[in-house]
Amino acid sequence: MADRHQFSTGASGLRYLLFIPDGAADLDRSGGRSPLGSAHTPYCDFLAREGVTGRMHTLYPDLPRESMVAQLGMLGWEPHRFYPHGRASCELLALEGADLRDGDLAFRANLVRFSGRRLQSYSAGAIQSVVSAPLVAALDRELRREFPDFELWHNSDFRNTLVVRGVHVDPRLLHCFEPHECQGQEFDLEQLVAGRDAASARLAARITSYLRRAAALLAGKQANALFPWSASRVFRLPAFAEITGFEGRVAMVAFMDFLKGIAIAGGIEFVRLGNGRPDTDYRAKGGAVVDLLDAGCHFVICHVNGPDEASHLGDRDLKIASLEAFDRDTVGPGVEWFLRHPEQLGGVMVMPDHYTNHSLGGGRSEAHSLDPSPFALWNGHDRDEIVRFDEDAALAGRFGREPLDRLQLLELLGVSRRRQAEEGLMAPSRAGHERATSR
Numbered sequence: 001m002a003d004r005h006q007f008s009t010g011a012s013g014l015r016y017l018l019f020i021p022d023g024a025a026d027l028d029r030s031g032g033r034s035p036l037g038s039a040h041t042p043y044c045d046f047l048a049r050e051g052v053t054g055r056m057h058t059l060y061p062d063l064p065r066e067s068m069v070a071q072l073g074m075l076g077w078e079p080h081r082f083y084p085h086g087r088a089s090c091e092l093l094a095l096e097g098a099d100l101r102d103g104d105l106a107f108r109a110n111l112v113r114f115s116g117r118r119l120q121s122y123s124a125g126a127i128q129s130v131v132s133a134p135l136v137a138a139l140d141r142e143l144r145r146e147f148p149d150f151e152l153w154h155n156s157d158f159r160n161t162l163v164v165r166g167v168h169v170d171p172r173l174l175h176c177f178e179p180h181e182c183q184g185q186e187f188d189l190e191q192l193v194a195g196r197d198a199a200s201a202r203l204a205a206r207i208t209s210y211l212r213r214a215a216a217l218l219a220g221k222q223a224n225a226l227f228p229w230s231a232s233r234v235f236r237l238p239a240f241a242e243i244t245g246f247e248g249r250v251a252m253v254a255f256m257d258f259l260k261g262i263a264i265a266g267g268i269e270f271v272r273l274g275n276g277r278p279d280t281d282y283r284a285k286g287g288a289v290v291d292l293l294d295a296g297c298h299f300v301i302c303h304v305n306g307p308d309e310a311s312h313l314g315d316r317d318l319k320i321a322s323l324e325a326f327d328r329d330t331v332g333p334g335v336e337w338f339l340r341h342p343e344q345l346g347g348v349m350v351m352p353d354h355y356t357n358h359s360l361g362g363g364r365s366e367a368h369s370l371d372p373s374p375f376a377l378w379n380g381h382d383r384d385e386i387v388r389f390d391e392d393a394a395l396a397g398r399f400g401r402e403p404l405d406r407l408q409l410l411e412l413l414g415v416s417r418r419r420q421a422e423e424g425l426m427a428p429s430r431a432g433h434e435r436a437t438s439r
Contacts, residue, residue, distance in 0.1 A: 013248055014346030016299045016415050017289065017334050020074070021326050022067055023308025023356030025373050025391050028316065035307075035319040035358065036374075037390035041327035043335045044350050044376060044389040051348075051378035053386040054399020058354050058373050058406045064230070065368035067308070068258045070353035073406035075262070075301070076243045076416070085171040086230030090261035092161050093235060098153050100163065100234050105171055105203075108230040109152065109162040110179045111135070111223035117186040122179035122312070123158040124223035126277070131222060136160055139214055139226075147210050152226075155257045156276060162210075162228050164203065171231035173200040179227040180312045181367060189215060193228055237265040244416050248298025253288045255280065256305055268301075278306040278313075278322040286333035293337050298346075299415050304330060311356035312367060319358055335378075342380065347413045350389065351375035372403035377412060 026034045058070040063079055068087040072079045084090065088106035092098045100106055111132055113121040124132070133154045140152040151163040173196045177187070189211045195201035211226055218224045240250055251269035252259060255276055263270035271288050274280035285302055292300050306322035331350060338345045355369045374394030376386075384398040394400050410416040 013298055013344075014414070015293055015297070015338070015341075015344045016346040016413055017293075017338075017348040018074075018299075018301045018409075018413060019326075019331050019334070019348075019350040020071065020301065020303045021307050021323065021350070021352050022303060022305045023311050023354060023368070024319075024323060024326075024352035025355040025371065026311065026319070027355060027357045027369060027371065028359050030316060034391050035316055036323060036352075037388075037392060039320045039323040039327070041323060041331075041389060043327050043331040045387065046335060047331075047348060047350055047378045048376040048389040048393065048397075049387045050383065051376055052382045052384050052399070053374070053376045053389070053394050053397030055372035055374055055394050055397075055403040056351065056399070056406055056409060057370075057403050059368065059370050061370060065354065065370065066230075067256075067353050068262075070373075070406065071259070071303075072262065074351070074353065074409050075266070076240065076407065076410050077237055077266070078407065082237055084232040084235045086232035087258045087261075088161050088230050089232040089235040090265070091155055091159070091257035092153065092163065093261035093264045094257035095153050095155065095161070098151075098161070098163070101165075102234055103166050103168045104234070105164050105167055105169060106232050107162040107164075107176070107207075107228040109160040110227040110229070111158045111160065112179055112225050112227040113223060114187075114225050117188060119179065119183050119185055119187060119227075122183045122227070126313075127158050127222055129154070129157055132157060132160075135218070135221065135223060139217055142217060143210065143213055146213065147206075150210055156255075158223070159257070159276070160226070162207075162226070164207070167199075167203050169195075169200050169203050171233055173197055174204065174231045176229040176231060177227075178229055189225070235261060235265060237262070239267040241267065244410055246299065246410075246415050249296060250299045250301075251292050251297050252301040252303070253285050253292070254301070254303035256303065259303055269297075274304070276305040276309060278310045278318050280304060280306050282306075282325040282329035286330040289330070289334045290337050293334070293341075293344075300334075302330060302334070307352070308356045311358040314358055316358050338378075345378075345380045347377055347379040347415075349375060349377045349409070349413050351409070375399075375409075379414065 069079045088108045111124040113124045136154040149165040153161045175194045193204040193207045195204040215225045253271045255274045310319035352373045
């Protein structure tokens with residue numbers, strides 16, 4: 001088995017795919033099935049039926065329950081070492097002309113909508129960049145006159161980054177609420193950021209003054225306030241090749257700025273496509289995966305944020321529709337490529353980065369739960385007896401009852417220097433290796 005996963009630096013080597021449907025797993029069982037179990041996902045089911053399944057821990061009880069924590073670990077970077085407390089500094093890396101220096105802090109800064117004191121929408125009614133980008137530019141231009149050490153950068157749609165220069169405050173001493181988990185709750189602007197010591201309290205007071213001025217400038221607009229959160233320091237990573245020993249070409253197809261930041265910091269090619277909403281261009285992402293495989297890329301990571309955003313909107317039907325489009329238009333082309341090129345199959349895995357429970361998405365806390373995420377891996381030789389891909393089926397998979405750790409994902413897939421045989425991860429399956437006759 002070890003020979004199958006020898007690394008290759010040439011275009012003729014084995015290829016690997018990792019599909020990440022963000023927040024696809026869910027605790028809801030309306031009608032007896034989760035959204036993932038209710039969705040029509042023949043390609044993900046194919047991976048389960050022809051491969052091996054199970055569950056994997058992706059989040060930690062002592063770190064924020066968020067996608068960046070999960071995906072750092074999934075891609076081999078230990079989050080306790082490399083997570084910069086929040087994702088804002090990572091997202092800033094994705095923006096041309098922006099930087100963060102030692103002593104600076106970055107905050108994610110949602111454009112939101114309040115109705116009185118109630119947070120009506122964490123995304124300002126799903127505001128889009130065509131409206132939000134000029135709004136943020138005008139805010140930054142006006143507020144830099146009064147707050148010269150504050151910079152507001154636009155990322156996408158409702159997402160922005162607020163940079164405060166030279167404060168030398170530990171971000172762990174700041175308390176910020178997460179807006180997507182607080183929709184419907186009541187707040188005063190003074191409550192959004194608080195400090196735990198004198199220096200952080202002074203910074204919190206200055207941020208509050210900034211927020212008051214921003215709210216005055218935004219009065220009457222679709223977004224009428226900024227909501228800062230996820231304070232973070234400078235973000236740095238060792239190269240992906242260094243931590244894994246993987247010598248082939250690696251690329252990521254995604255949209256989210258935190259993933260572009262990880263790719264930049266970790267030396268991974270980045271192809272930005274789609275958007276962060278459930279209406280993203282799933283077909284373009286699937287096409288980019290195939291183009292990269294055709295071009296000799298050895299490991300392709302493809303992320304889709306739609307299921308997570310549908311969950312936070314509390315919309316089960318939208319989540320199912322997003323999962324079906326992801327399966328048909330994103331996973332499907334990758335699977336079909338390997339069916340045409342079976343000699344290049346190293347491994348194809350699908351795994352949500354975490355649970356996002358849509359019934360908690362409308363403003364209640366802990367929409368991201370600590371439950372282990374389901375996965376399916378097709379590598380052409382390992383099989384178990386599972387025939388569909390969802391949370392309940394994965395419980396009966398080879399790695400279902402005793403979930404793996406997120407740092408084992410790359411070894412399991414075959415992308416890491418460590419050998420599966422040495423770790424005992426991929427012992428011979430008791431199931432037969434006969435090909436299924438139906439798809």
